[in-house]
Amino acid sequence: MKNILDRNQNKAGEVRNLLVAKKVLMVNLISSPGAGKTTLLERTCEELNKKFRIGIIEGDITTDRDAQRLKKYNIPIVVINTEGGCHLDSHSISKVLDSFDLDDLDVLFVENVGNLICPSQFDLGETFKLAIVSTTEGDDKPGKYPMLFREAKAVLLNKIDLIPYTNFKRETFNSDLKNINGQVPLFEISCTRGNGLKEWIKWISKQILSTSSTEV
Amino acid sequence: MHEIRIAEDLSAIVLETAKREKLSKVTKVNISFGVLVQIVPDIFIFAFSETVRNTIAQDAEVNIEIVSVKMICKKCGNDFGVEENRFVCANCRSTDLEIIHGKELFIKSIEGE
Numbered sequence: 001m002k003n004i005l006d007r008n009q010n011k012a013g014e015v016r017n018l019l020v021a022k023k024v025l026m027v028n029l030i031s032s033p034g035a036g037k038t039t040l041l042e043r044t045c046e047e048l049n050k051k052f053r054i055g056i057i058e059g060d061i062t063t064d065r066d067a068q069r070l071k072k073y074n075i076p077i078v079v080i081n082t083e084g085g086c087h088l089d090s091h092s093i094s095k096v097l098d099s100f101d102l103d104d105l106d107v108l109f110v111e112n113v114g115n116l117i118c119p120s121q122f123d124l125g126e127t128f129k130l131a132i133v134s135t136t137e138g139d140d141k142p143g144k145y146p147m148l149f150r151e152a153k154a155v156l157l158n159k160i161d162l163i164p165y166t167n168f169k170r171e172t173f174n175s176d177l178k179n180i181n182g183q184v185p186l187f188e189i190s191c192t193r194g195n196g197l198k199e200w201i202k203w204i205s206k207q208i209l210s211t212s213s214t215e216v
Numbered sequence: 217m218h219e220i221r222i223a224e225d226l227s228a229i230v231l232e233t234a235k236r237e238k239l240s241k242v243t244k245v246n247i248s249f250g251v252l253v254q255i256v257p258d259i260f261i262f263a264f265s266e267t268v269r270n271t272i273a274q275d276a277e278v279n280i281e282i283v284s285v286k287m288i289c290k291k292c293g294n295d296f297g298v299e300e301n302r303f304v305c306a307n308c309r310s311t312d313l314e315i316i317h318g319k320e321l322f323i324k325s326i327e328g329e
Contacts, residue, residue, distance in 0.1 A: 001322040004226045004247070086217040117254050118218035121321075146301045147252045150315070179302045182311025 008122055012090035015097065015125025022102040025211040026110060027204075028124050030148055031132035032141075033114030036158040038066045039191040040132060041109055045073040047201045052106040052208055057096060059088040059113045066111060076100055087118035090125050107208045116141065120148040127211065128153035135159045135166055139173040146180050153207075154185045156200065161190040219255055222321065223263035230273050230326055239328035242273035246327070248281040250320040257282075272328075285318030 003009060019026050029037050041056065048054060056077045058067045064079045071077065078096045080088060088110065100108070110126060112119040120129070131152035133141045136159055142149040149155060155177060163170070177186065185203065189196035226247065234242050245264075249255045257280045268274050285298035289305035290312045296305070298318070304311055 001248075001324055002229065004222055004229065004321045004323055006229075007225060085221070087221070089221070115217075118221075121218050121222075121253060143301055145254075146303075147254065147319075150252070150303065176301070178311075179304060182304060 005122070008090050011094055012123035012125040015090055015094050016127075018097065018102070019108075019125065019127065020214075022105070023212045023214060024102055024105050024108055025208050026108045026124070026126040027207075028110050028112055028119070028126035028129045029132060030112050030116065030119045030129055030152070031114060031134075032116055032137055035114070035132045035134040035137065036191050037111050037114070037132055038069055040156065040158065040189075041070060041111060043191050043194075043197055044109070044201065044204065045070065045075065047197070048107075048205065048208075049073050049075065051205065053104055055100050055105045055108045057088075057093065057108065057110040059111055061085070061113060076105075082113055086113055086115045087122050088112050088124055089122045093124045106212050107204075116145040116148055120145070120151060127207075130154055130156065132156045132158055135163050135168040138166075139168045139170070140176070142173065142176040142180050149177060149180045149184070152181070152184060154187065154203065155181075156187045156189055158189055158191055160188045160195055161193045219260040220263045220267075222255065223260055224267050226323065227264060227267040227271075227273065229323060230268070230276070231271055233326050234272055234328055237328070240272060242268075242276040242326060242328040244277045244279060244325075244327035245273070246279045246281075246324040248283050248320045248322045248324055250283045250318040251285050252315070252318045253321055255280075276328075281324070283317050283320045286316050287313045287318075288316050289313055 031037050054075045058079045061082055067077045067079045078099045080092050129152045131148050187196055187200045261278050264278055288295040289310050291310040292308040294305055294307040
């Protein structure tokens with residue numbers, strides 16, 4: 001039996017091998033539109049910019065607005081416009097990797113197109129996927145989109161400062177997530193207020209360090 | 217919306233295979249999708265019919281088998297079906313599991329003449 005997405009899978013394998021050889025951690029950020037991927041990247045760059053060499057691939061349907069917001073950190077950023085496409089794929093990633101000096105990078109964040117279903121089906125060659133979900137979207141997201149929450153190496157719950165203004169129930173979210181992926185670390189954060197960011201930064205720093213120190 | 221891209225990749229494989237096997241017409245495409253892939257069969261069939269329009273596969277019937285989720289527990293070796301997204305071992309309650317079915321995006325066979 002042949003996998004329909006073989007072509008994507010094969011290219012993703014090439015990307016992964018290259019990144020392993022260059023000791024670059026690639027993180028595929030997946031969330032709905034407006035969950036806070038770009039704001040998370042802003043906070044993350046502020047904290048990590050001095051310690052690590054960061055690169056960003058911005059998947060954007062038509063604009064470069066997210067990339068504009070990240071320009072201030074003076075890090076290499078490449079935009080991929082999907083022209084309406086709802087996800088990135090390994091071929092588009094492979095093409096833009098040439099724009100980076102991989103010998104001069106520790107971590108490459110890929111901001112996927114805002115969508116919870118499609119991006120989780122397409123392997124980009126990333127080291128791991130990260131699921132970001134915000135409290136204003138409701139507490140039912142893990143149950144509705146099990147594939148993403150199952151595959152993610154960590155889950156970030158953003159906008160926890162807004163919980164009092166929503167009907168978001170922590171118990172529902174946590175128990176659904178536990179049923180789907182009982183082992184995944186969960187970070188409760190607020191990118192605008194700063195809650196929980198310290199733990200997230202500590203965790204991601206550890207991931208970057210373990211990639212850059214692996215024997216190839 | 218990932219149905220469109222997956223339909224495009226499928227039609228490319230179908231047409232390549234048909235050419236290699238020197239078919240003049242593709243009559244049936246048998247595929248299986250895991251539940252976790254969250255493909256809507258009607259949208260997929262519509263997308264596929266669009267991507268093979270004016271080709272030798274334009275009249276092909278698409279047969280979709282939906283595969284339910286099955287996991288194996290890495291702790292006790294129990295394999296079990298998953299219902300309602302409860303990915304917890306039914307035997308030992310462990311969450312250290314591996315998905316063995318439910319992520320399929322497979323072409324089983326292509327029929328033609």
